[in-house]
Amino acid sequence: MSQAHSLVQDCPLCQSAGGQLVFEHSKFRVIWADEPLYPGFLRLVWQSHVREFSDLSDEDQLLCMRVVVLLERFVLQEMKADKVNLATLGNVVAHLHWHVIPRFTDDAHFPAPVWANAKPDAALSFRQKSLLNRMQQLQQILAEMLFEYCPD
């Protein structure tokens, strides 16, 4: 990552990508998170160390939101998720990142949030396993969509 960003020494999202890098823009990156029960779990990470969404300029809020919407549509259309969950929490790592989570009615927590207790028999569903098998292809399609949407 370019040193033009405002980075913080002890912040994990300033010091590493935070997952498999799918697309990098000067202002944000999109990663495929390492969440064993949630293949296809995407994160938009702001490049600069910003705490709250409202700390972004109006222009950057708009860019960030438009990309989150693009990710949501990708999760619905390409991953065929039953529902999308969006969240920005940052209680542990207070560096702006958005969770874009593909939810399936037969996933490990549904209909509970992914932060609740998993079901006792929690495992990958058939459709989630298929996402895992298509991981490389999905990442490629997403990278192309993002490049087309915001070439930087």
Next chain:
Amino acid sequence: MSQAHSLVQDCPLCQSAGGQLVFEHSKFRVIWADEPLYPGFLRLVWQSHVREFSDLSDEDQLLCMRVVVLLERFVLQEMKADKVNLATLGNVVAHLHWHVIPRFTDDAHFPAPVWANAKPDAALSFRQKSLLNRMQQLQQILAEMLFEYCPD
């Protein structure tokens, strides 16, 4: 609520406000949620029965986001929260609503999400009790801010 909206018979957010109504706009409403461990927990509820954020038009996404940002700033500046959590899940009630949650380092879950297990000694912190005491005043200030921002 006006019958001009697209409403659904068995949807709780089509059939009732969903909490204490703070402000009503033709396109959305803001409620003070009934969350005993989280006084000041706000929700923006879209008036029409829309499933996903990305189902909104570009213009409505922007309006929705701008109001969520206003709520976030209110939570930081007027409630003096340590962190704000934003989320739209909708797994149980698939009618678009945004959670805007004031988090305090000594609240019932911090730093975990509010959907995780509460701490064993979970109770309202001093600052949360003070929010509860200022509830009417806070709702009044917020209603005025929202009216000024988007008079409809």
